Amino acid sequence: MKRLKLLLFMTFGLAACQPKGSFIYQYPKTNDIQIDQVMLVVDYLNLRDDVGKYWDFDSYYHQQTLNKLLFDVDLQLQQSGYPEVQSYLLSSGLLINQEFAVEHYIKEQLQDTLLYPPYILALHNMDSNQIKQHQEFLTIMVKYIAQRRHQGTDELSHQGMQMGYHFEAMDLPDNTAILYIYINQSAAGIVKQLSTLLLTGALASQADYANVGIDLSNKRQASAFLIHKGSGQILWKNHSNSWATDQPIEQLLTLFPQINH
Numbered sequence: 001m002k003r004l005k006l007l008l009f010m011t012f013g014l015a016a017c018q019p020k021g022s023f024i025y026q027y028p029k030t031n032d033i034q035i036d037q038v039m040l041v042v043d044y045l046n047l048r049d050d051v052g053k054y055w056d057f058d059s060y061y062h063q064q065t066l067n068k069l070l071f072d073v074d075l076q077l078q079q080s081g082y083p084e085v086q087s088y089l090l091s092s093g094l095l096i097n098q099e100f101a102v103e104h105y106i107k108e109q110l111q112d113t114l115l116y117p118p119y120i121l122a123l124h125n126m127d128s129n130q131i132k133q134h135q136e137f138l139t140i141m142v143k144y145i146a147q148r149r150h151q152g153t154d155e156l157s158h159q160g161m162q163m164g165y166h167f168e169a170m171d172l173p174d175n176t177a178i179l180y181i182y183i184n185q186s187a188a189g190i191v192k193q194l195s196t197l198l199l200t201g202a203l204a205s206q207a208d209y210a211n212v213g214i215d216l217s218n219k220r221q222a223s224a225f226l227i228h229k230g231s232g233q234i235l236w237k238n239h240s241n242s243w244a245t246d247q248p249i250e251q252l253l254t255l256f257p258q259i260n261h
Helices: 002-017 059-079 128-145 196-202
Strands: 037-045 055-058 087-092 102-106 109-115 119-124 176-184 221-228 234-240
Touching: 037 059, 037 128, 055 059, 059 087, 059 102, 059 119, 059 176, 087 128, 119 128, 128 176, 128 221, 128 234
Parallel strands: 037 087, 037 176, 055 102
Antiparallel strands: 087 119, 102 109, 176 221, 221 234
């Protein structure tokens, strides 16, 4: 009987220690915000280790994955009432310091020169000068907002979910929504696992928000944020430690807000 009581106490104790709330955030007044165009920024990184000096980056397979993400996200957005994506940035390594070199592969064939981030794989109807702005915004959200949990009935959950002045300098119409998606599926090798701290120290944005540590363990990371340019309001966000690119995009964009404009 004492053992049963002990087990019950431990069970309830562990349950009480579980994180409360959800990674999903929903702005309660999305329908009050006008959205007439959508910009998409996707940063996908899947570095591999072959026990050499540098991490391996295959631009062909990254491009294939990013193209599929663009198609799937655009379809999901239109099904949710949003206009077709007219401008986008498809990249790898927006959050990596420019001195962090990788070996460049194309279809598993090693190329002659090293690559330095960010690796911009597609830029459409977007000013190239905005890339550094997107680096700053994405860094802030990945570092400070992505893994924050939210209580649906707690008004405090809405605090800190406003990017405000950060978006004022971006030359876009106020009725623009920007969807940021950040995915890191890099696999750390045993040898380079020893230098994880050095790698994390080399990962930074161009902003003044210090370094952002990208987890180079085997744990996957995916985060998504929907921002309204005019207000700087985060309309929705989600974070996952399990979602991967071979899963349906709607699993990452779960509870994504519908609009009826």
